[in-house]
Amino acid sequence: xxxxxxxxxxxxxxxxxxxxxxxxxxxxxxxxxxxxxxxxxxxxxxxxxxxxxxxxxxxxxxxxxxxxxxxxxxxxxxxxxxxxxxxxxxxxxxxxxxxxxxxxxxxxxxxxxxxxxxxxxxxxxxxxxxxxxxxxxxxxxxxxxxxxxxxxxxxxxxxxxxxxxxxxxxxxxxxxxxxxxxxxxxxxxxxxxxxxxxxxxxxxxxxxxxxxxxxxxxxxxxxxxxxxxxxxxxxxxxxxxxxxxxxxxxxxxxxxxxxxxxxxxxxxxxxxxxxxxxxxxxxxxxxxxxxxxxxxxxxxxxxxxxxxxxxxxxxxxxxxxxxxxxxxxxxxxxxxxxxxxxxxxxxxxxxxxxxxxxxxxxxxxxxxxxxxxxxxxxxxxxxxxxxxxxxxxxxxxxxxxxxxxxxxxxxxxxxxxxxxxxxxxxxxxxxxxxxxxxxxxxxxxxxxxxxxxxxxxxxxxxxxxxxxxxxxxxxxxxxxxxxxxxxxxxxxxxxxxxxxxxxxxxxxxxxxxxxxxxxxxxxxxxxxxxxxxxxxxxxxxxxxxxxxxxxxxxxxxxxxxxxxxxxxxxxxxxxxxxxxxxxxxxxxxxxxxxxxxxxxxxxxxxxxxxxxxxxxxxxxxxxxxxxxxxxxxxxxxxxx
Amino acid sequence: xxxxxxxxxxxxxxxxxxxxxxxxxxxxxxxxxxxxxxxxxxxxxxxxxxxxxxxxxxxxxxxxxxxxxxxxxxxxxxxxxxxxxxxxxxxxxxxxxxxxxxxxxxxxxxxxxxxxxxxxxxxxxxxxxxxxxxxxxxxxxxxxxxxxxxxxxxxxxxxxxxxxxxxxxxxxxxxxxxxxxxxxxxxxxxxxxxxxxxxxxxxxxxxxxxxxxxxxxxxxxxxxxxxxxxxxxxxxxxxxxxxxxxxxxxxxxxxxxxxxxxx
Numbered sequence: 001x002x003x004x005x006x007x008x009x010x011x012x013x014x015x016x017x018x019x020x021x022x023x024x025x026x027x028x029x030x031x032x033x034x035x036x037x038x039x040x041x042x043x044x045x046x047x048x049x050x051x052x053x054x055x056x057x058x059x060x061x062x063x064x065x066x067x068x069x070x071x072x073x074x075x076x077x078x079x080x081x082x083x084x085x086x087x088x089x090x091x092x093x094x095x096x097x098x099x100x101x102x103x104x105x106x107x108x109x110x111x112x113x114x115x116x117x118x119x120x121x122x123x124x125x126x127x128x129x130x131x132x133x134x135x136x137x138x139x140x141x142x143x144x145x146x147x148x149x150x151x152x153x154x155x156x157x158x159x160x161x162x163x164x165x166x167x168x169x170x171x172x173x174x175x176x177x178x179x180x181x182x183x184x185x186x187x188x189x190x191x192x193x194x195x196x197x198x199x200x201x202x203x204x205x206x207x208x209x210x211x212x213x214x215x216x217x218x219x220x221x222x223x224x225x226x227x228x229x230x231x232x233x234x235x236x237x238x239x240x241x242x243x244x245x246x247x248x249x250x251x252x253x254x255x256x257x258x259x260x261x262x263x264x265x266x267x268x269x270x271x272x273x274x275x276x277x278x279x280x281x282x283x284x285x286x287x288x289x290x291x292x293x294x295x296x297x298x299x300x301x302x303x304x305x306x307x308x309x310x311x312x313x314x315x316x317x318x319x320x321x322x323x324x325x326x327x328x329x330x331x332x333x334x335x336x337x338x339x340x341x342x343x344x345x346x347x348x349x350x351x352x353x354x355x356x357x358x359x360x361x362x363x364x365x366x367x368x369x370x371x372x373x374x375x376x377x378x379x380x381x382x383x384x385x386x387x388x389x390x391x392x393x394x395x396x397x398x399x400x401x402x403x404x405x406x407x408x409x410x411x412x413x414x415x416x417x418x419x420x421x422x423x424x425x426x427x428x429x430x431x432x433x434x435x436x437x438x439x440x441x442x443x444x445x446x447x448x449x450x451x452x453x454x455x456x457x458x459x460x461x462x463x464x465x466x467x468x469x470x471x472x473x474x475x476x477x478x479x480x481x482x483x484x485x486x487x488x489x490x491x492x493x494x495x496x497x498x499x500x501x502x503x504x505x506x507x508x509x510x511x512x513x514x515x516x517x518x519x520x521x522x523x524x525x526x527x528x529x530x531x532x533x534x535x536x537x538x539x540x541x542x543x544x545x546x547x548x549x550x551x552x553x554x555x556x557x558x559x560x561x562x563x564x565x566x567x568x569x570x571x572x573x574x575x576x577x578x579x580x581x582x583x584x585x586x587x588x589x590x591x592x593x594x595x596x597x598x599x600x601x602x603x604x605x606x607x608x609x610x611x612x613x614x615x616x617x618x619x620x621x622x623x624x625x626x627x628x629x630x631x632x633x634x635x636x637x638x639x640x
Numbered sequence: 641x642x643x644x645x646x647x648x649x650x651x652x653x654x655x656x657x658x659x660x661x662x663x664x665x666x667x668x669x670x671x672x673x674x675x676x677x678x679x680x681x682x683x684x685x686x687x688x689x690x691x692x693x694x695x696x697x698x699x700x701x702x703x704x705x706x707x708x709x710x711x712x713x714x715x716x717x718x719x720x721x722x723x724x725x726x727x728x729x730x731x732x733x734x735x736x737x738x739x740x741x742x743x744x745x746x747x748x749x750x751x752x753x754x755x756x757x758x759x760x761x762x763x764x765x766x767x768x769x770x771x772x773x774x775x776x777x778x779x780x781x782x783x784x785x786x787x788x789x790x791x792x793x794x795x796x797x798x799x800x801x802x803x804x805x806x807x808x809x810x811x812x813x814x815x816x817x818x819x820x821x822x823x824x825x826x827x828x829x830x831x832x833x834x835x836x837x838x839x840x841x842x843x844x845x846x847x848x849x850x851x852x853x854x855x856x857x858x859x860x861x862x863x864x865x866x867x868x869x870x871x872x873x874x875x876x877x878x879x880x881x882x883x884x885x886x887x888x889x890x891x892x893x894x895x896x897x898x899x900x901x902x903x
Binding site for chain 2 (some may be wrong): 052053056067069070071072074077088124126129130132135137138140142145163166170177189212230279281283284382456500544546552554555588
């Protein structure tokens, strides 16, 4: 089934596309909205905001989360802030500038029309959140405060201490809860989606597993929306929460939803370094810290075991400030991460493992006072101290990059529909807005833009043409899918091998981090692909899943998710191999400028790589969506 | 960054499901690094159990950054362990001396039935929010965010209340298993913000009615909730809830019983 990629970008000038589109798309009569059912999988920022907004419009919504409550989705952990082109600071921001910065920051691998729309609706997001009672930081005059954030020269980031994601999620959760109370949303907590059901090529429902009882159930609907987040946990160690996984997206992919730009992953520069083999996850420190913290390593490798206070100013290598005088410590994430890797590879890294750099606040404390730093970053400093037992007010933090966000995801058109009709992907689960690199404070913006202000419109265009009565769970496609899911669960349980799921996950993570992480080579990737294939084979022969499938079994949950990561990991490698250029988070060592910067190849690679699944252990088929840049001039990024 | 490893004796509550009686089981554990988080120590135990074919200990956890509110262990008589302002996932083994005995239980409250081992059902909290813990504003109907100035003091105070992570430590800490601090945090946040005014009275009444219906106990102002709250939400919010509730019951236009959220 070879589908042509139709992005459905509306006609007209960039600033008019969204308005034109909203006017041209079909509407569903308000009285008829109650005749349509929508399934939303995942209730983080994108899912909760979409589910609440659908219900407000009058649709019937079934919302699914594997957590015990929507409030626990990993959106909650986002620290730094959310961008919006409000220009409250009068510093020259505009919708066009936010659009421009996002396309540039994404290293020209995103779709202009989507990004422009994102910048347009960004302003409404802030209004909506404030109206919900989200307590953003304010100035003494009572107006909203802003800060600047990695990669931007204007202050457009709204924040709530270091807990912006929490406050935005609780806002969306409250809107969702209100709709649960009205009965328009039916919540299914502790329920994991394990398959999507297609009837006549259209998504008509999902198969879920109740994580408490183990019951495998079918749910029907007119449309299915995946808001299931990203796949950073393919690296095993990442800043994602433990349960974040790619299963919903991958199950959809296996049914015909193309997976776009899987190799575009973001390695976040400011995380707490690994402390030992026991490490279960990595903790991110908001990159807002880079506004006041200065990144450095000792110039002389011999100094690296000295206390930082014993290293004289002249012996400190403020490598970002020296290499990038304009942006300094505020260079985009990929640039900051890669440079941390380089100095550590040169033997200048600090700490027990030599895989860390300093982030030093002593100048900010001297300049502005301890209270200023405490007000701005107090909770982050506390968190750092709890984890490391070091006091960052007195000694510099140690940081190192860690996998954090995935720009790649399910391919979607301008309406956020995947290549499966009636199946949508929103938030981090889709690929559309961040290109090859996401700017700080843009993930929250995109999740809420998709959920509050894009999909509530675009889904109507699809539903309006659908009959009220569609096939329900009595259709054989549902029972077949249930059998498939049960069979897979039983297969995992019955292997009864010798290796626990986590061991496979750790091995996969190691391969991906070493060969498909911050820096990649053709040879390394080829080798990694073989390793992943072998590991996958081994997994299906030797995994040991204790317990049974008919009740709560966290080992089974893990094994099922790892099985999907083992397939996705290979696709990431395949994509990284295909992309013979460096751009954003994808750095191929073969393709760099003489100064060691990423070297794009716009001639041959200004496209979205959308991969089609053909079957287990078969090659993926590449489809290209050519990217046209009509409003942003393609330039080599320079943060010098 | 101590290098030595430690040994502990763990007494962990095991319970197959909500109907099982449950009981403590003792697990000696060694090779624990002081840099491990408490949950990583449990991971280590579970890893060993899984390898020997015994079912691992079930517990809620996710972000491991102290913000999602999933982790919920009652450790040596304290929710989230011995430290103040810390969730279990942010507690490290350096806080426990070598060879210590560590007792780990689930949250104990009638309104939080045990699901399995250390995992409890906190859906009652969701229902309390559904009862009224929101501002009724549909997507798209908001006015410009800067139209209503809110003083920094009020915004900060609202934030302090809104920092609640819904973990339920307040309930677990309370001898009455009261949910007052949780309810107070949301009522307080929205009561002081201009956006929350329209529904202010009804909110306090509805959320308290739902709280009572869920089977949480009464508040006797002991203060254990704030002392154990990982986000250090203070007693002043309970005072504000009392004021809001009392004021509402004297002056609100609500008549009759509230429609409670059903399980």
